Amino acid sequence: MSEITPSQTVGPFFAYGLAPHSRCDWKPNGNYDWKETAGANLQTPDASGTKIRVEGCVLDGDGMPINDAMVEIWQADAHGRYAHPRDSRARPNTKFMGFGRSATDKNGAYSFDTIKPGSVPGPNSKAQAPHIVFCIFSRGMLRQIYTRLYFPDEAANASDPILLLVPHDRRGTLVAHKEMRSELPVYRFNIRLQGDNETVFFDI
Amino acid sequence: MTLVFPKESLNVFPRHLTPDYRSTVRRSPSKPLIVVPHTLSELTGPVYGHDAVQESDADLTRQHKGEPLGERIIVHGHVLDEDKRPIPDTLVEIWQANACGRYVHNVDQHPAPLDPNFTGAGRTVTDKKGYYRFITVKPGAYPWGNHHNAWRPNHIHFSVFGHSFLSRLVTQMYFPGDPLFPFDPIFNSVTDEKARQRMISNFDLENTIPDWALCFRFDIVLRGREATPQDTDKH
Numbered sequence: 001m002s003e004i005t006p007s008q009t010v011g012p013f014f015a016y017g018l019a020p021h022s023r024c025d026w027k028p029n030g031n032y033d034w035k036e037t038a039g040a041n042l043q044t045p046d047a048s049g050t051k052i053r054v055e056g057c058v059l060d061g062d063g064m065p066i067n068d069a070m071v072e073i074w075q076a077d078a079h080g081r082y083a084h085p086r087d088s089r090a091r092p093n094t095k096f097m098g099f100g101r102s103a104t105d106k107n108g109a110y111s112f113d114t115i116k117p118g119s120v121p122g123p124n125s126k127a128q129a130p131h132i133v134f135c136i137f138s139r140g141m142l143r144q145i146y147t148r149l150y151f152p153d154e155a156a157n158a159s160d161p162i163l164l165l166v167p168h169d170r171r172g173t174l175v176a177h178k179e180m181r182s183e184l185p186v187y188r189f190n191i192r193l194q195g196d197n198e199t200v201f202f203d204i
Numbered sequence: 205m206t207l208v209f210p211k212e213s214l215n216v217f218p219r220h221l222t223p224d225y226r227s228t229v230r231r232s233p234s235k236p237l238i239v240v241p242h243t244l245s246e247l248t249g250p251v252y253g254h255d256a257v258q259e260s261d262a263d264l265t266r267q268h269k270g271e272p273l274g275e276r277i278i279v280h281g282h283v284l285d286e287d288k289r290p291i292p293d294t295l296v297e298i299w300q301a302n303a304c305g306r307y308v309h310n311v312d313q314h315p316a317p318l319d320p321n322f323t324g325a326g327r328t329v330t331d332k333k334g335y336y337r338f339i340t341v342k343p344g345a346y347p348w349g350n351h352h353n354a355w356r357p358n359h360i361h362f363s364v365f366g367h368s369f370l371s372r373l374v375t376q377m378y379f380p381g382d383p384l385f386p387f388d389p390i391f392n393s394v395t396d397e398k399a400r401q402r403m404i405s406n407f408d409l410e411n412t413i414p415d416w417a418l419c420f421r422f423d424i425v426l427r428g429r430e431a432t433p434q435d436t437d438k439h
Contacts (some may be wrong), residue, residue, distance in 0.1 A: 001286055001288075001397070001431065002284060002285075002286055002287070002288045002425045003213070003286075003289065003399065003402065003425065004213050004214075004216065004286060004373075004423045004425045004426060005373060005375055005377055005402050005403065005425050005426070006217055006218065006375065006394040006399050006400070006402065006403060007217045007218065007219075007373060007374060007422075008361075008375045008390060008391075008403065009374075009376075009390060010361070010363075010374045010392075011361060011376075012309070012311055012312075013299065013301075013309040013311065013312060013361075014308060014361065014363075016299065016308055016309055016323065016324070017297055017298065017299030017324070017326075017327075017361070017363075018297055018299065018363060020325075026253050026309045026310055026311070027307075027308065027309070027310055028248075031262070032323075033287055034325060035256045036256060037256045037257065037295060037297065037327060038250070038256075060230040060231050060280065061229070061230035061234070062230055064230075066231070068311070074245070074248070074249060074250060075228040076245070079327075082244060082245075082248040083248075083251065084248035084249060084250075084251055084368075085251075086244070086247055086248050086287045086368070087244060087248055097251075098250075099250035105210060109287055114309050119265060120244055120245060121243075121245070122242055122243050122244075122268040123243060125375060128243060128245065131245065133245050133246065133369060135369065135372060137374055137382055138231060139227055140225070140228050140230070140231035141215045141220070141222065141228070141229075141231050141232070142217070142218035142219070142220065142222055142225065142228060142393050143218060143392070144372065144374065145220070145237075145371075146246075148245075152350070159257075159301075161240075161241075161243075162240050162243065165238060165239070165240050166238050167238075168329065170235075178220075178329025187284055188406035191396075193230075193231050193232065193233060194230060194231070194232065194233060194234045195234065198233060198235050198291075200233060200235075200238055201233050201237050201238070202237055202238055202239075202240050203236075203237035203238060203239045203240070204209075204210065204211070204240060204370060
């Protein structure tokens, strides 16, 4: 057995290395051809399913926008399958990876263009409602925090085995607000690190 | 092989609220985290980055017309799981200040020069043995506003993925013998002495290249170990 390497903060200066083409304004005359390993657009031409946008702000304990956070998301495809060897089911969307990364801008805003995920298997063979796993990093955070986005238009939320573990009065912090922008469904999901209406974070 | 990700392994991580690092005060969850089981959503994770990564991305001294100023160094090591098994094909990303302690990010305005021949970002994918290697220059120390006369020890930021979204790690690699260690609240946010030592690279004379570059070794251990029969019973 070997003990793990401790986490340290991502700090304020990660953008030019981890998210150079994101909304974050790290260089005013930005002309930087470093290709992103992962960006905010997860959609691939061969991905079936409903195209959606997920966006929101990361806010600190005073309700102030955090302009130096990095939001990463991990999700299944429209059929509820993960692009990972541990998910052994056949995968129809071969190019859809389900991973995205967005650094927040001066208003604390992040955004992703993606596909609405399908329902995925959960503990004891119970299905989980469609959701997206969020992992948040920031200056002032010594380790990442995890949360989940759920969709407001899903009856399956009522029986989701993870949501049911969250105190009833806090579940709402995990459910995005839907609005239509032209034909595009946009799911608004703010992440409040602290205070009233603090987002539920998971001990995993 | 079925991997499990015991939460006990996280005991060496810093607390979210570490008041000596002032920015944690308003950026740490104040309500208890909700304990939930690991589902397929957590036990899977990004297998990503290979398309974007080029071999030359691992040499931070060759990204511009000329060579950067500073001490040229090799930083290498293995990415391992808790059973000391190598983690192959995993993305390792780094970013750092230049030799003067200045980042190219426009938020860093402290009065040290930028180096037109150094950006400070690199990345690579581990090989079959979990091995990675970067060539860069040793980053300088720099001041920050946490408290009076606060300086960060020399460090390189690391971002690593591993076998699942639970093994995701962002950390910092330090250099041996740094006199700033006792005064840095970020380094000392890890309260366990042995765990702190795991963030400090080792001077690696054997792999130093004579007349060209010093070498430092930094092994990274991520969450994840093989399930025992006991673990399997629980699932």
